[in-house]
Amino acid sequence: MEQDELKRQEDKCIQENPPACTAGCPIHLDARKLMLDIQKQDLKSALATMQKKQPFPGIIGRICDHPCENVCKRKDVGTTIAISDLERYCVQNQTTTVKKMKVPPKSQTVAVVGSGLRGLTVAYDLAKKGYKVSLFEKADRLGGNLWNYSEHQLPPEVIVEELSVLNRLDIQIKLNTAITQQDLAKLQEEFNVVYLGLADQSNDVVELLGEHSSVDLVTCATQTPGLFRGSLVGNESPIKSVADGRKAAVSIDRYLLGVSLTGSRESEEPYETKLYVKTKGIAPLPVVPMNDESAGYTTEEALQEAGRCLNCQCLECVKGCVFMQEYGSYPKSYVRQIYNNDAIVMGLRQGNKMINSCSLCGQCAAICPQGLDLGETCKATRESMVSKGKMPPSAFDFALRDMAFNNSEEFALTRHQPGYNSSKYVFFPGCQLSASSPEQVEKVYAYLMEKLDGGVGLMLRCCGAPADWAGDQELFQNSLKVLVAEWESLGKPKLIVACSTCHSMFREKFPELVSLWELMADLDLPVQDPNVSGGKVAVQDACTTRHEPVIQDAVRHILARLGYEIEELPYSKEETKCCGFGGLTSFANPELAKKIVEDRISESATDYVAYCAMCRDNFAAKGKRTFHLLDLIFGTNLEEAAIRPRVGFSYRHENRAKLRRKLLHSLWKEAPQEKEGAFRTINLLLNEKVLEVMEDRRILIEDIQQVIELAERTGQKFVNPDTGHNLAHFRPFKVTFWVEYQSQEQGFVVLNVYSHRMEILEDGHE
Amino acid sequence: MNNKPNKTQKNPWKCGKCGGELTLGMIRASYLGNEFEVEELKCLKCGFVLITEDLALGKMFEVEQSLENK
Numbered sequence: 001m002e003q004d005e006l007k008r009q010e011d012k013c014i015q016e017n018p019p020a021c022t023a024g025c026p027i028h029l030d031a032r033k034l035m036l037d038i039q040k041q042d043l044k045s046a047l048a049t050m051q052k053k054q055p056f057p058g059i060i061g062r063i064c065d066h067p068c069e070n071v072c073k074r075k076d077v078g079t080t081i082a083i084s085d086l087e088r089y090c091v092q093n094q095t096t097t098v099k100k101m102k103v104p105p106k107s108q109t110v111a112v113v114g115s116g117l118r119g120l121t122v123a124y125d126l127a128k129k130g131y132k133v134s135l136f137e138k139a140d141r142l143g144g145n146l147w148n149y150s151e152h153q154l155p156p157e158v159i160v161e162e163l164s165v166l167n168r169l170d171i172q173i174k175l176n177t178a179i180t181q182q183d184l185a186k187l188q189e190e191f192n193v194v195y196l197g198l199a200d201q202s203n204d205v206v207e208l209l210g211e212h213s214s215v216d217l218v219t220c221a222t223q224t225p226g227l228f229r230g231s232l233v234g235n236e237s238p239i240k241s242v243a244d245g246r247k248a249a250v251s252i253d254r255y256l257l258g259v260s261l262t263g264s265r266e267s268e269e270p271y272e273t274k275l276y277v278k279t280k281g282i283a284p285l286p287v288v289p290m291n292d293e294s295a296g297y298t299t300e301e302a303l304q305e306a307g308r309c310l311n312c313q314c315l316e317c318v319k320g321c322v323f324m325q326e327y328g329s330y331p332k333s334y335v336r337q338i339y340n341n342d343a344i345v346m347g348l349r350q351g352n353k354m355i356n357s358c359s360l361c362g363q364c365a366a367i368c369p370q371g372l373d374l375g376e377t378c379k380a381t382r383e384s385m386v387s388k389g390k391m392p393p394s395a396f397d398f399a400l401r402d403m404a405f406n407n408s409e410e411f412a413l414t415r416h417q418p419g420y421n422s423s424k425y426v427f428f429p430g431c432q433l434s435a436s437s438p439e440q441v442e443k444v445y446a447y448l449m450e451k452l453d454g455g456v457g458l459m460l461r462c463c464g465a466p467a468d469w470a471g472d473q474e475l476f477q478n479s480l481k482v483l484v485a486e487w488e489s490l491g492k493p494k495l496i497v498a499c500s501t502c503h504s505m506f507r508e509k510f511p512e513l514v515s516l517w518e519l520m521a522d523l524d525l526p527v528q529d530p531n532v533s534g535g536k537v538a539v540q541d542a543c544t545t546r547h548e549p550v551i552q553d554a555v556r557h558i559l560a561r562l563g564y565e566i567e568e569l570p571y572s573k574e575e576t577k578c579c580g581f582g583g584l585t586s587f588a589n590p591e592l593a594k595k596i597v598e599d600r601i602s603e604s605a606t607d608y609v610a611y612c613a614m615c616r617d618n619f620a621a622k623g624k625r626t627f628h629l630l631d632l633i634f635g636t637n638l639e640e641a642a643i644r645p646r647v648g649f650s651y652r653h654e655n656r657a658k659l660r661r662k663l664l665h666s667l668w669k670e671a672p673q674e675k676e677g678a679f680r681t682i683n684l685l686l687n688e689k690v691l692e693v694m695e696d697r698r699i700l701i702e703d704i705q706q707v708i709e710l711a712e713r714t715g716q717k718f719v720n721p722d723t724g725h726n727l728a729h730f731r732p733f734k735v736t737f738w739v740e741y742q743s744q745e746q747g748f749v750v751l752n753v754y755s756h757r758m759e760i761l762e763d764g765h766e
Numbered sequence: 767m768n769n770k771p772n773k774t775q776k777n778p779w780k781c782g783k784c785g786g787e788l789t790l791g792m793i794r795a796s797y798l799g800n801e802f803e804v805e806e807l808k809c810l811k812c813g814f815v816l817i818t819e820d821l822a823l824g825k826m827f828e829v830e831q832s833l834e835n836k
Contacts, residue, residue: 349835392834393798717782718816727779729817738817756822757830761794761801764813 001380006339012372013332014274019312021083023273024071026243029053031068031083035309038086038302043094050087051096055124055242058162059146061091062154064239067270073277073312078284081309082297085290089297096162106130108256111191113179114204116144117238118230119197120163121245122252127169129253134191135171138178142166145235152294184208188227193252196229197245205229219261220248228252243268276369277312317364317372320571322596323585324364324374327354331364331374342381349390355381356395357592360469360583361543366574375583382471393734394757395588396470398698401733402649406431406462407479410675411656413460414486417449418667423493424454427516430499431462433630435652436613438659440630444498444516445663451523457490459483460660463502469584480509500542500551500612501582517611520633521554525561528635537627538567538604540619541576542612549573555611555629562632567606581614590696597622607642617646648691650701679709683747690750699737699753706730707739708748725751731759779816781809788816798833 001009017023021031030049037046050057066084074081108131112123115137127133135142142163146154166173179187187194198205205213209229215222220231228251232244247268251261288305290297297305317331318324327334334354341351358378365373385391405411411431416423427448429441448456461483467476487495487510494512496519497503506513537559545551552573559566571577577600580586580593601608601624608626610616619626620643631641647655657675664670674680682705686694694700711717711728718727729738736759740752777788788807793815795802808815817826 347836348832352835392831394830394834711782715783716812716814718779718788718814719782719785720778721780722778726782727816728782736817738819738822752819754819754822756817756826758795758797758826760815760817761796762808762813762815765793765808765815 001335001339001342001377001384003339006335009335009372009377010332012368012370013330013335014276014370015314015330016332017273017275017314019275019277020071020073020273021068021081021312023275024270025053025068026237026239026270027053027246028267029068031081032309032312034083034086034090035081035306036311038090038306039309041299041303043090044097046090047094047096050090055121055246056096056162056165057087058091058096058158059154060238060242061087062158063146063149065237067237067239071272073279073310074285074308076279077282077310078308079287082287082305085297086302086306089299089302092296093299096165103128103130106132106256108132108193109134109191110252110256111136111187111194112197113184113187113195114138114144114197115142116197116235117146117241118199118232118245118248119144119195120166121242122195122197122249123166123171124169125246125249126252127166127171131253131256133169133171134174135166136174136177136179136187138176140175142173142175179208181208181210188224192256193226193228195248195252196227199230199235199241200233216261218247218265219251220244221251221255221261226255228255275312276314276316277310278316279310282310314369316367316369317374320363320367320575320577322599323358323592326357326592326595331368331372334374335377338377338381342384352385352392352395353589355385356392356588357585358583359543359578359580359585359596361578362546363543363571363575363577366546378583379469379471382469383473384471386471386473391471396466396472396584397734399466399584399587400470400472400475402431402652403462403464403466403479405653406656407482410653411460411660413458413660413664414489415668416457416490417455418669420455420457422455423457423490425452425496426457426459426487426490426493428459428463428495428497428499428502430497430502430613431460431656432501432613432652433498434460434656434659436617436647436655437628437630438655438662440628440634441498441659442663443634444630447526448496448519455493456496457493458663459486459490460656460663461486463497463499463505465501465505466584468505469582480505484509500544500548503548503551504544515548515551515554517551517554517558517629521557521561525558526634528562534563534565536565536567536606537609537632538569538606539572540569540579540600540608540610540612540615540626541572542610542615543576543578543582544612546574546576558629558633559609562635564609564632567604569603571603579610579612579615579618581618586618587698593618594622601626620644621646648695649698650691650694653700653702678713679705682709682712684708685744685747685749690753694753697754699755703730703732703737703755704739704741704750704753706732707737708741711739712743734759736760777807777816779807781812781814783812783814784809786811797830798836800833 019032022028034046034049037049054060064084068083069080072080110126110131110133112119112135115135123133123135143159146159212223215229215231217231220228228248230244232240235241254261285308288301337351338355341349355378358375360375360379362375365371427445434441464476464479495510496514496516498516503515541552556566580596586593597618601619609629610626611629616626616628625642627642661672664672707728707730710730725740725742727740729736735755735757737755742749786809789810790805791808792803793806806815
């Protein structure tokens with residue numbers, strides 16, 4: 001990934017944009033955090049949150065005209081949060097504490113004329129930055145219009161207490177000092193900067209500045225260098241007056257630092273946030289009323305009111321994806337981690353496992369308001385890792401060996417329909433259906449030959465998805481080349497695919513491609529046993545049909561024709577969830593794949609129906625009653641079909657090989673040669689526990705047979721004289737398999753199996 | 767990474783070819799182009815090296831993983 005691509009992807013993720021209240025606040029107070037502080041009953045933190053943006057929280061918290069409430073998302077589901085009343089609650093119940101200034105004092109001087117909210121804010125902000133500030137007020141007390149509020153709303157002692165911070169900031173306060181035009185000229189000579197805390201277009205401004213009174217509305221600068229003033233008309237909005245002062249303080253600081261006054265100031269004004277917040281499905285709640293309006297919220301009331309805050313977040317993709325949840329963050333940070341992982345030259349690539357754990361299913365892109373596809377980034381990075389030789393070999397090795405098996409003579413087959421010399425169609429059942437339910441493949445093929453005219457050929461092999469998902473484009477393209485050549489040898493018939501993954505791999509390559517479900521939706525279905533049809537099923541859409549509404553609709557159409565009532569899962573069709581097989585997640589991160597399955601099967605108590613063999617097997621393996629659509633279509637013994645266990649890796653190979661031999665024999669009257677290899681005659685005795693260990697460690701029957709055959713033929717093994725157990729190993733490729741076994745009359749009892757990838761270089765060992 | 771049986775747990779395996787005891791010795795191992803020497807149990811006569819389950823799934827796996835992520 002290039003840096004500009006990283007930036008483009010990062011920008012798509014809007015999670016870090018502020019909530020509407022913060023964006024809409026003239027001084028961008030983090031009201032979302034404030035609500036959390038109140039919920040946690042941490043008023044000290046609440047005051048700190050206010051103080052981060054507000055110069056005098058005790059004052060502003062009591063008088064703010066709260067434009068934030070106009071944009072609060074809560075109003076879509078109930079009424080806007082009473083942010084202003086809650087601020088008042090905070091300042092009534094917690095006093096402001098001022099931290100000691102830590103910045104070193106600066107030598108530059110600033111004169112601030114007028115101590116209304118503008119002048120006070122400029123004086124406060126600049127004094128905190130270390131400037132020497134003098135504040136001139138014509139009256140005998142600071143605060144200007146602040147004294148016009150009722151004593152109840154803003155008690156005089158609060159004004160005095162809050163403004164005492166100015167003394168602590170070493171601001172020189174000059175009361176009873178009206179500034180005339182002559183005085184102004186003097187101030188400009190004495191001070192580096194003069195700020196006039198006066199409203200735009202006010203009489204005072206015109207009097208003082210005369211014809212030179214114009215002001216830059218973005219920077220508050222006048223035409224005279226070093227002279228700044230208010231740019232906002234009127235004093236009606238206290239919070240806007242504070243913002244007006246703050247704007248000037250930023251400009252003055254920049255002026256004194258000698259940097260641009262105008263650069264990147266776009267987000268200072270209130271703006272509309274890009275943060276997406278889904279309010280659909282949230283129960284509406286009205287504002288919490290106050291028992292005593294004049295006293296304000298009680299603690300109990302405040303907790304309840306703050307509790308209504310939606311804590312606005314996007315996180316739409318994270319909510320739907322266990323993989324995103326697993327790593328505790330969201331795409332903006334993930335794309336950065338992935339970029340760093342890819343760019344690393346020395347040191348450990350900590351992100352490899354994460355990158356290899358994504359299902360590449362595209363759910364995030366379908367959900368994201370900006371269409372950010374983390375899977376795309378993961379896949380591109382896998383390809384980059386493979387091309388640089390940095391892909392961890394253990395991640396996808398097993399899946400790619402499985403693919404090699406499926407494209408070998410053990411399974412691969414291309415034939416015209418028996419008795420035909422040409423094919424109008426070719427059925428491509430895919431390797432996983434052939435492994436999970438070889439008998440269904442036979443039934444479908446017989447059905448298609450019966451229903452369709454013009455010859456239905458058969459192609460058994462792998463579509464290449466494991467290579468594509470593993471980031472090995474060379475392998476994928478080579479596999480596709482062979483597949484295309486085989487298809488061409490049949491005369492380029494129309495491809496009928498049963499597996500949605502195959503469909504997704506072929507979509508671009510084969511213009512005449514049809515899913516089995518599309519085809520069957522329009523054909524007569526096999527005659528149903530009237531006793532077994534009906535009932536309700538929840539549909540698991542295969543993630544590889546995400547953008548194939550035609551297939552999804554066809555599946556529902558078939559179910560309706562079979563008499564089933566359909567339940568839609570919370571995430572379905574375009575937003576469907578992967579079962580943990582997509583992207584080879586279950587190979588790179590089996591623990592995560594388990595969580596993915598558990599999450600998906602907990603979404604409904606209704607029996608599921610899947611039209612992908614892997615979805616069905618993965619759910620059933622975790623105890624979820626799940627049918628394959630073909631179970632319902634061919635409808636025999638549905639009770640058994642719903643709980644049929646997953647076929648393990650070893651037997652998947654065997655099922656595919658058997659299917660090929662059986663079809664060759666029964667349909668084409670060919671007698672395929674038995675595969676060679678002395679190890680195939682080794683008879684293994686495997687109990688449930690060992691089979692489970694084999695499955696977890698991805699060790700196949702044929703691997704074990706090879707170990708024992710070699711050990712028994714050569715004597716290369718260890719023996720335990722006490723138990724009579726043998727321990728032997730064999731390294732047929734880049735993995736060494738170890739088997740502990742015992743010889744019995746009927747065969748070899750397998751006691752334990754394990755493997756490692758590291759190679760032992762000792763003479764005589766391997 | 768080593769195969770030293772701890773004192774309480776005696777190594778039960780003998781060489782299946784010569785029947786000899788296994789002894790600790792330096793052996794060479796390699797992964798992804800990295801070679802290293804470690805002390806493991808082996809039959810000095812026949813050269814077979816014993817890799818136990820604990821070693822394969824424990825320390826050896828850890829080393830493999832960190833080399834894969836290098």
